[in-house]
Amino acid sequence: MSVVSNSVDSAAPPNPRALLAAERAQSKFDPATMNYFLETSKETSDTIKEFVQQLERDPIMNPGAKQYELTKEQQRVVTARRIARLAQYAETQNDPTFQGLRASIMSVFDPQVGTRLGVNLGLFIGCVRGNGTKDQYDYWYKQKETGYVRGIYGCFGMTELAHGSNVAGLETTATFDEKTDEFIINTPHIGATKWWIGGAAHSSTHCSVYARLIVKGEDYGVKTFVVPLRDANHNLMPGVAVGDIGAKMGRDGIDNGWIQFSSVRIPRFFMLQKFCKVTAEGDVTLPPLEQLSYSALLGGRVSMVMDSYRWSAKAVTVALRYAVCRRQFKSKSQADGSETQLINYPLHQRRLFPFLAQAIVFSAGSWKLEHTFNEVLDTLDKAVETNDMKRIFASIDAMKSLFLDSAALKSTGTWLTAECIDQCRQSCGGHGYSSYSGFGKSYNDWVVQCTWEGDNSVLAMSVGKPVIKAVVAVLEKGAKEKGSLSFLNNAAKYDNDEIVFSNTSDLLDFSNVLRAIEVLITRIGIQGAKVVADNGGNFDSVGAPSLAIAKLKAHHYFLEEFHRRLQSNEYKELNPYLELIGKLYCASNVIEKFAGDFLTYNVIPGSVAREITNVTLPALCAEVRKNVVAYTDAFQFSDSMLNSSLGKYDGDVYENYYNTVKTLNPPENHKAPYSAEFEAALNRGPLDARERYEKGAEVAAIFV
């Protein structure tokens, strides 16, 4: 009766490993080559693998499942230790930046390390680079060896307790004292306490402080200053109070803190003065565009779009592997009498495949945005160095486009990734709730991306306003839009209620879907303009349509770039599989998701929506199903990157999960440390004895 293999079994156990192997055996394309497409080249793909190999073999760097058991205090220690370790890699590899690709990979491998270091090298240094002169940047970044995490550790002092999104409303003051040629940094009241400052509680020696420049009693608005927080012995400078802001929903490994400045004096030359200058006499030169000083945030937004691609890919890899390995419920269609694999349920495909498409389509747009960002910033830096005003203003135009695109992409990308992680967790049923699945920590670490460095709703609203204004300008003033809003020049053509696409087949063509989005944005914009007019020009009244516009704009960007990349793809053999994913994205993530809008604004008729939902999508999903494991393998995540008991490469989900559980929670501890107390409560004596028999008949007799 018993089956003896690695254990004594009374019946044959499930064999999920075989299911995953069978999928791989029948895959029609090479996942490694697909990764070249996703990461833009073989070279980049290889660089990533080299870096991950270093990380996963390094005993300090590799988090493993144990990471899910750490307390807040333990997470902070290991995070600090890993930063110190990474700094050694930076030194010996002569790569001081850890920005770009390595930072992006680090953020997936261990997001706490990614962010805690990113606050220093991305935000603090980003602020110095964006707002400081070349000399200031060279001093604070290179001379001080900040890139190697030596001597100084910076934090980014923007947000305050009472001001986050409204940076222009910050209340910390930097008052110029002509007598001593110093600025006096001061926190006027509790609301202006710097808050959420990553690294402030324990790590940072310096802070790039956003404060109102006050000269001779005049308020020149928010500018940036480097303010030392701790001395070389890591003791707090006089006038600097910091505190730990404590437990968070996620990323507990980062020592976010609060800072209050009480008349802290810094030399005038600690002001970052690429665009804004104050002379010893108190003469002030202001920047050509206030937004220029927020460019440090721009880098963060751009990297979060890349994070959206990688984190979507990570979550969906685990969920799809699990879906292949897990069987539940018998079905007539299963000839051998075994239960159906989750992946074979059409609903399961409809739940997960759109997120697979999301990850793949996002990759193209993420890389494009990053390239554009680097280009614009380099051009601006060079223009400023040579004081070429014409090129400075050209760069500012490009920067404005970048603000719009990155706002749309960051908000939409991070929201959809949160949804992806959550849906992937749910698709693994109860087991998705185990910390060892990785989903819980992923979600908790992730969702802050929807609020930091530009709250998503605020960002999305900032996209709607220029679009609506541009629609009005085109329709009423015959304006010609440039760049990413140029499609609005067709506004007059779509300023009506006519159906644009009446055949479903039209909508499986990328160009048509792009045009459908353009028409929809145009019509929402026209309607929005009317609402604004009805509300006395108040754009607050079009928050909801602005949200829709921002999301649609993001999909347009992602899809357009994915389409372009397909056309120039050197690995042509992959195109059928990529086109299929693109079609699924069009049908599901765009048309079905925004069906309410497409129908409300008559871009498509109900019959098309019905066909897409009931016919097109199931058919596309069935096609994707055939190579589903190859698609996920194409992300080329090793087990250390995924860090999930449910999604390991071998597919042996039950053994892997059970072994992780047993290793981290040894079964010999079947009595809890608090067991004696619990047992005593469970086996407590009778109530009347514990009440000293005071309510009993004998006492009653005395009192009666």
Added chain:
Amino acid sequence: MSVVSNSVDSAAPPNPRALLAAERAQSKFDPATMNYFLETSKETSDTIKEFVQQLERDPIMNPGAKQYELTKEQQRVVTARRIARLAQYAETQNDPTFQGLRASIMSVFDPQVGTRLGVNLGLFIGCVRGNGTKDQYDYWYKQKETGYVRGIYGCFGMTELAHGSNVAGLETTATFDEKTDEFIINTPHIGATKWWIGGAAHSSTHCSVYARLIVKGEDYGVKTFVVPLRDANHNLMPGVAVGDIGAKMGRDGIDNGWIQFSSVRIPRFFMLQKFCKVTAEGDVTLPPLEQLSYSALLGGRVSMVMDSYRWSAKAVTVALRYAVCRRQFKSKSQADGSETQLINYPLHQRRLFPFLAQAIVFSAGSWKLEHTFNEVLDTLDKAVETNDMKRIFASIDAMKSLFLDSAALKSTGTWLTAECIDQCRQSCGGHGYSSYSGFGKSYNDWVVQCTWEGDNSVLAMSVGKPVIKAVVAVLEKGAKEKGSLSFLNNAAKYDNDEIVFSNTSDLLDFSNVLRAIEVLITRIGIQGAKVVADNGGNFDSVGAPSLAIAKLKAHHYFLEEFHRRLQSNEYKELNPYLELIGKLYCASNVIEKFAGDFLTYNVIPGSVAREITNVTLPALCAEVRKNVVAYTDAFQFSDSMLNSSLGKYDGDVYENYYNTVKTLNPPENHKAPYSAEFEAALNRGPLDARERYEKGAEVAAIFV
């Protein structure tokens, strides 16, 4: 220059407290009376307050903000301690149940206690009650004093590692041994390991085990058995292996575990035999409906609908109070030059007010479902006691309706509540990410409700199937549906593509919205039936439409009961304010949310959808805005229930938050425990020294 109040300020701090007070001063209805409506009566409202008062004053029971700092191990200790404390209340108040109202309140006050105790009193005892004879129930529940948490502590052994949703597929065996008149409980392989069992790791002495009944080699399917896990000294019984399943996304205070049985023998009378019996000779009587043995889960589902109401209310109270207190960005409309309160942004209203409406409308349906459940179960118990087969079958009919309704309501309610908590967190911006806001733990504790005791997708699919079948039966066989599906008898009338409501004003009437939902369900059902037919009768093909049907069915139930309650409301003065909420629910939570479906199936035209989005909803929100604080106060949560620094009654958000942060993270700890290690890394010597100068010029000279 300085303002001295409780601290020295250089400028006037924000005064959020005044903003909340101003709202209360102008409220048009009494929140306390509104609570009578929400909780069905003044009596219930008062009972809740008494219980909360006991809890919040009790030093063991009140979690406070400190709860957010506890490690997993600490959470388990305090949870166990609180259960012991609650048991004392139960004893002295002669209330052994802690089911119903008290359990529901406990689940909001401290969900870990609610669940860890609920597994014992709700699931274990629920299983004994649902599947055992009256004598068995009396013995295990009353005689053993389980209700007072004395002597025994039960857990619920249903789920296995490889089987969750498919209960009929469980693989643990209970083989009858005629020779000894015993059952042998056995775990055949790793996949059949009981998994996720709340209380198994450390607390439980007994388990209600779901196992396949095997008699004389024949498999009779899954039945229920009481199996002792630990002896009176809390040591594991022979043949019983348990383990801790470790860290979870939330609810770490519950000691979920796994159990493996290796030929564990129990007496025949430990089988629960209300419906299913095995004689000493091995003759088996089977139950009239297999689902009857899952009725213990039904109680859980019903209570999760009530939880959905309470948790939605809790999250939205915090978010709306914060929205009143928080200002961000200046607006021309603000005459005094101060920044705009978040609550005054139309987008903020559109984000949050639908969740306010959700909480209020859910209350009515939750209470109805609970009453129906108790009624059906009592009737069934009485019928079984008197062996009245006619009434047993009548009860089974009612039970089937209850399975359908509770599946729709549990899945939709818990999903929407997860969305509510998440959106409320995001609406508080960065501060929502602080643990002290309460949102993070709420979300993490909550979302398991979407998967346990019936995975939401599986439950939703279980609603779609009977609806689609009923549509076919009505249309093709002239069948007459009863009960909650009777509206489908009008199917023929709507089996077309005609617009049903062409005026927006029609849709502000509850009856019309109910009818619109009915038409939509009917048409999705008709379309679904075609898809099923095209797929050879396979209902797996209609997973997606089934999901839509389940959600719409739930909204129909909630709205219908809310409408009924309004008509019989004894506090008539509240009706205008409740009607407004109902209209918002119709326009936003139903029509706008399902606009894609309503338009696809031509229930309403695009023009109506456009008007609702652009005109109706902003207008309704503006009305709700006027009494927004009164609506949230109507939930009557004290600060201890909310346990949020951002949502306290006084509205002093910045002081409250800052004080919590400082109390739990004393600023004197400005050097971390690991600071020396971090400082050493930051101030490490130069690289060439650490490399022992091996790469330097001197060594090079030797080697060259």
